[in-house]
Amino acid sequence: MADITSSLAAPARSTRRFRWSTLADHAILITGSLFMLLPLLVLLQTASTPDIETMKYGPGLYFGDQLDDNFRKAMFEASGFSGQNTGLSMFKNSLILGLGFAFGKIVIGMMAAYAIVYFRMRFATMAFWLIFTTLLLPLEVRILPSYEITQKLGLLNTYTGLIVPLIASATATFFFRQFFRSVPEELVEAARIDGAGPVKFFIDILVPLSQTMIAAMFIIMFVYGWNQYLWPTMITTEEGMYTLVRGIKQIVQVLEGNEIPQYGRANMLAIIAVIPPVAIVIFFQSWFVKGLTESDK
Amino acid sequence: MKRAGFTSRWLPIFLLVPQLSIILLFFYWPAAYAMKSSFFLQDPFGFGQTFVGLENYTSLFTSSEYLKVANFTVFFTVVVTFFSLSLALLLAVKADKVLRGAKTYRTLLMWVYAVAPPVAGFMGLILFNQRWGPLMEFFGLFGWEFEMGADYSDTAFAMIVISIWKQVPVNFIFFLSGLQAIPKAVREAALIDNRSASGRFWDVTFPLLAPTGFFLLIINITYALFDTFGVIDTVVRGEPSNNPMTLVYKVYVDGFRGNDLGGSSAQSVILMVLVLALTVFQFRMVERRIHYT
Numbered sequence: 271m272a273d274i275t276s277s278l279a280a281p282a283r284s285t286r287r288f289r290w291s292t293l294a295d296h297a298i299l300i301t302g303s304l305f306m307l308l309p310l311l312v313l314l315q316t317a318s319t320p321d322i323e324t325m326k327y328g329p330g331l332y333f334g335d336q337l338d339d340n341f342r343k344a345m346f347e348a349s350g351f352s353g354q355n356t357g358l359s360m361f362k363n364s365l366i367l368g369l370g371f372a373f374g375k376i377v378i379g380m381m382a383a384y385a386i387v388y389f390r391m392r393f394a395t396m397a398f399w400l401i402f403t404t405l406l407l408p409l410e411v412r413i414l415p416s417y418e419i420t421q422k423l424g425l426l427n428t429y430t431g432l433i434v435p436l437i438a439s440a441t442a443t444f445f446f447r448q449f450f451r452s453v454p455e456e457l458v459e460a461a462r463i464d465g466a467g468p469v470k471f472f473i474d475i476l477v478p479l480s481q482t483m484i485a486a487m488f489i490i491m492f493v494y495g496w497n498q499y500l501w502p503t504m505i506t507t508e509e510g511m512y513t514l515v516r517g518i519k520q521i522v523q524v525l526e527g528n529e530i531p532q533y534g535r536a537n538m539l540a541i542i543a544v545i546p547p548v549a550i551v552i553f554f555q556s557w558f559v560k561g562l563t564e565s566d567k
Numbered sequence: 568m569k570r571a572g573f574t575s576r577w578l579p580i581f582l583l584v585p586q587l588s589i590i591l592l593f594f595y596w597p598a599a600y601a602m603k604s605s606f607f608l609q610d611p612f613g614f615g616q617t618f619v620g621l622e623n624y625t626s627l628f629t630s631s632e633y634l635k636v637a638n639f640t641v642f643f644t645v646v647v648t649f650f651s652l653s654l655a656l657l658l659a660v661k662a663d664k665v666l667r668g669a670k671t672y673r674t675l676l677m678w679v680y681a682v683a684p685p686v687a688g689f690m691g692l693i694l695f696n697q698r699w700g701p702l703m704e705f706f707g708l709f710g711w712e713f714e715m716g717a718d719y720s721d722t723a724f725a726m727i728v729i730s731i732w733k734q735v736p737v738n739f740i741f742f743l744s745g746l747q748a749i750p751k752a753v754r755e756a757a758l759i760d761n762r763s764a765s766g767r768f769w770d771v772t773f774p775l776l777a778p779t780g781f782f783l784l785i786i787n788i789t790y791a792l793f794d795t796f797g798v799i800d801t802v803v804r805g806e807p808s809n810n811p812m813t814l815v816y817k818v819y820v821d822g823f824r825g826n827d828l829g830g831s832s833a834q835s836v837i838l839m840v841l842v843l844a845l846t847v848f849q850f851r852m853v854e855r856r857i858h859y860t
Contacts, residue, residue, distance in 0.1 A: 291764070295661045296668075302658045303675035305732070309690035312701060316693065328699030378585045385582035388572035397583055404594045406846050410793045410815050411838045414822040414831050415597035415604070438593035443586060458572055468573040497683035499797040504823065515683045515797075522692060522804055533693075540689050547681035552674055559677075562737075563744040 310544070317537040324533045336534055344538040354510035355517060357539055364496055364513040364543070370433045371495030372488050379442030379487075380480070384472055386443075387450040388458065404439045410500060417504050427508045436501055442487055448564075449483050450476070486561025489554050493547040514543035598839070605832040616829075623833035633817070633834075640813045643727060644791040651731045652780070652787060655738030660768065662739075663746040673743065680736040684794060688801025691715075691729040716804060723811040726802050730795045737790075738783050745779035746772070785849045789842070814838060 312329045319334035345357040385391075386398055409416065416435055425431025453476070461471045477484075502516040512520075521536045551558050605623055607616040627633045662672045679687075694702040695715040706713040715725045749772065757771040793815050803810040807820050814834065822831025 292665065295665050298661050299658065299665065299668075299672045299676075302654070302661075302735075303672060306676060306679050306736070309687075309694055309732070312693055313690060325698065328696075328704065329701055378589065381582040382586035385579040389579035389582075390572060390574055391576075391579045397587065400595075401586060401590065404590050407594075407598065407839055407842055408789070408793045410796060410818075411835050411842065412594070412597040412601050413819065414828065414835065415600035416593060417823075419593070419597055419600065434589060435593040438589045440586075440590070462573075468575055468578055471573075493681050497681070497686075499683060499685045499800075500819070503800075515685055518683075518685045518689050518801060519805065522689060522801060537693065540686055543686050544682050547683075548678050551681040552678055555674065555677075559740055559744060563741055 310541075313537045313541055317534050317541060319534065321530050321533050325530055337538075340534040340538040341542075343532070343535045344542060347535075354508075355512045355520070357514070357542055359510060360512050360514045360517045360539075361542065363511060364515065364546075366429055367432055367498065367502070367513055368492045368496035368546075370429065371436055371498075372491035374433060374437050375442045375491050375495075376484060376487055378437060379440070380446050380477075380484075382440075382443045383446035383450055384476065387447055388468065388471075401440045401443055405441065405444060409436065409439070413500060413504065416501075420505060425505075427506055427511050431505050432502060432511070433495075435505075436495065436498060442491065445487060445561075445564075446480070446483070449480060453479060482557065483561070485554070486557045486564075489550055489558045490561050493551060496547050514539070518543065601832045601835045601839075603832075604828050605836045607829050609826075609828040619829070623829045624837075627830065627833055627837070636812055636814060636817050639723070639811045640792065643723070643730075643795075643811075643813060644788055646727055647730045647734065647791040647795070648784065648787040650727075651734035652738055652783060654731070655735045656742050656776075656780075658735070659739050659742035659746055660772070662743055676739050677736045679733060680740065682733065684730075684733055684797030685801045686797075687729050687733045688798040691725050691798070691802055692804075695725050715802065716806075716810065719809065719811060722802060726795070726799055726811065729798050729802065730791065733795075733798065734787060734790055738787065741779055741783055742776065745776050749775050781852060785845060788845065792838075792841075 315329045315331075315333055316324050317340050318337045319330065320336055323330070323334070345361075348354060348356045382401060386394065386401075420426065420431050420435055423431075425434075457475060458471065461475060466474070496513075497515055498513070499515050499518075502513050503519065506512055506516060518540065521539050604616075606618060606620060608619045608622070609616050658676055662669060662676065665672070682690075692715075694700050695713060696703060697714070697716075700713075703713045703715075714721050716722055753771065753775070757767045761767045761770060792813065795813065796815055796819070799812055799816050803812065807816070812820070815838065818831050818834045818838065821827045821834065825831075
């Protein structure tokens with residue numbers, strides 16, 4: 271950290287003490303960052319090295335030249351029995367799950383939140399409680415009966431069965447309810463005076479106003495959907511329906527292989543599973559942080 | 568509801584129908600189904616069921632295996648929550664303080680948020696690999712023969728480290744935004760009153776962060792109980808046999824693998840009660856927090 275020394279302006283003695291504590295701060299932050307980064311670096315290194323070298327010497331300090339080869343194997347060569355689950359097919363399924371989940375959750379959540387906040391109706395309180403009780407119990411708790419019901423409905427190995435049951439909680443609804451309640455009340459009155467009906471108000475005023483919130487929710491929900499594991503594990507048995515994260519289970523079995531396990535390929539697949547959500551979170555950092563930290567208010 | 572809004576009759580119903588039908592179908596029905604099946608004994612071959620009252624529950628609480636899993640879950644939850652909260656708090660305080668590279672640190676410390684728990688578990692498998700895992704070799708230097716998947720406490724250790732690694736970023740993000748929300752005037756006043764940085768931290772910053780910390784406490788307990796499923800499943804490679812596991816993982820193992828629907832449902836109901844208790848506790852604390860601020 272050469273840049274620490276450049277912030278010297280104060281008298282020598284206090285500068286010296288200031289420097290030591292700043293140095294310690296940076297040391298802690300660098301250690302923390304390395305702690306976070308190291309596993310990914312090991313994955314990258316092994317994915318770039320020939321498997322036989324990894325097997326003999328373990329992860330080394332230098333990157334090899336096998337990245338593109340392993341990428342090709344991971345993306346286009348099928349693992350498993352059916353020959354259907356290439357990395358590409360899993361990638362596609364993950365994308366459908368992430369996008370479908372985020373889209374469904376936001377549309378349904380916004381509709382319900384709009385009804386709850388802007389309409390006077392009978393059973394409003396009951397609807398409210400019915401919806402918000404779902405915040406209390408995560409899917410993991412009721413996983414088995416949910417599976418049985420999805421099976422009864424004939425939705426195993428379908429995108430509907432993969433996505434819709436995951437939407438059955440009110441996180442987005444709650445989030446949009448909080449946001450709609452913070453929208454000034456005068457807007458509704460002004461819209462009504464101008465003769466705008468509820469549909470027009472929603473589409474022309476409320477949705478444009480919520481753009482940032484929608485973006486933030488979309489990022490959070492996409493990452494959440496993409497990263498689902500338990501539900502896809504139960505609901506998809508056909509290899510052509512596997513998502514990347516669900517496919518991890520199979521990737522793990524590669525590590526157990528008897529001859530030379532395909533470490534490079536397996537680790538490359540794990541990297542592919544990690545890149546899209548991580549990239550989104552990094553690129554849209556400010557929206558994402560805003561969405562995340564505002565959901566608790 | 569505070570606002571007047573519109574008075575259409577059918578529109579709100581139309582708006583609510585998708586949400587309500589999904590939660591009725593995939594939330595209330597399964598939850599009710601779990602409660603019902605927890606009082607029945609399922610025939611393993613799918614031929615009907617017999618009402619057994621509370622037997623599923625009593626056999627759980629007398630099963631030494633279940634109690635062992637429950638014990639481990641408590642231990643696991645406490646350790647993961649404590650370390651991921653305190654590490655994140657330390658990093659957030661430092662990231663809030665430094666001037667140079669603050670943004671880079673922020674990115675480097677939060678990206679792991681987007682890593683799926685089973686992928687985190689997979690990274691653990693690589694790092695603790697029996698043949699050449701760097702961490703395994705590192706522990707070997709100190710004479711610790713690390714055997715993940717074979718040794719109970721080593722496996723537990725790996726699970727805990729991976730779960731902490733995965734959870735630090737969420738806490739970091741919340742703590743950092745909590746710190747940045749502290750008004751400048753308050754910080755300056757504290758700077759005048761209190762010379763020592765650690766004194767300032769414990770007397771001013773820490774109490775101001777307490778609401779965030781409390782909120783995170785609940786989030787972390789829920790995380791350790793439920794979201795670590797992927798980590799555990801990957802670390803034990805789907806072979807729970809002699810390995811440590813949490814209560815949620817046992818619900819899955821007994822129900823899905825062991826075909827014991829009644830016992831698994833009873834476990835689900837116990838977890839539901841646990842989560843409800845946690846939520847009620849949270850609401851009461853939040854009310855209190857509003858009163859004094």
